[in-house]
Amino acid sequence: xxxxxxWFMLLLVLLTAxxxxxxxxxxxxxxxxxxxxxxxxxxxxxxxxxxxxALTPEQRAxxxxxxxxxxxxxxxLFLFDREAPRAFWMKNTYLPLDILFLDRTGRIVxxxxxxxxxxxxxxxxxxxxxxxxxxxxxxxxxxxIAPGDRVAYRAFGM
Numbered sequence: 681x682x683x684x685x686x687w688f689m690l691l692l693v694l695l696t697a698x699x700x701x702x703x704x705x706x707x708x709x710x711x712x713x714x715x716x717x718x719x720x721x722x723x724x725x726x727x728x729x730x731x732x733x734a735l736t737p738e739q740r741a742x743x744x745x746x747x748x749x750x751x752x753x754x755x756x757l758f759l760f761d762r763e764a765p766r767a768f769w770m771k772n773t774y775l776p777l778d779i780l781f782l783d784r785t786g787r788i789v790x791x792x793x794x795x796x797x798x799x800x801x802x803x804x805x806x807x808x809x810x811x812x813x814x815x816x817x818x819x820x821x822x823x824x825i826a827p828g829d830r831v832a833y834r835a836f837g838m
Contacts, residue, residue: 776817781805786836
């Protein structure tokens with residue numbers, strides 16, 4: 681349960697982010713909208729991230745392929761219509777990533793840490809997921825992000 685002060689801080693982070701327009705970001709021939717979200721860790725810390733949104737099948741298929749760098753507080757959020765078992769791969773993805781699988785409420789159900797760049801091996805969610813958040817490899821461990829933590833974003837009712 682989120683304590684009232686933590687809830688207020690989380691709401692403040694998200695309202696500040698929401699007051700700025702969702703703007704497109706270009707990646708090759710693809711354009712991704714960008715937005716903000718926050719992760720609330722088990723110990724109550726609020727971690728804000730700027731994310732690109734992969735919303736269409738084409739955007740989800742492209743993801744972070746061919747990128748050579750990503751800011752430390754950035755990521756990509758893949759949103760799906762329904763919760764289901766998911767599997768990702770790293771084909772044409774040069775950046776090692778932490779892949780966070782999220783349920784329909786934004787709760788992290790599993791984390792694939794430090795994935796291998798360019799691998800075509802499937803990376804399964806291990807549980808039904810409605811969304812996937814990709815961060816730079818090592819971010820989850822360095823920031824203390826773990827399964828059970830919650831991603832606050834409007835797609836999850838926040």
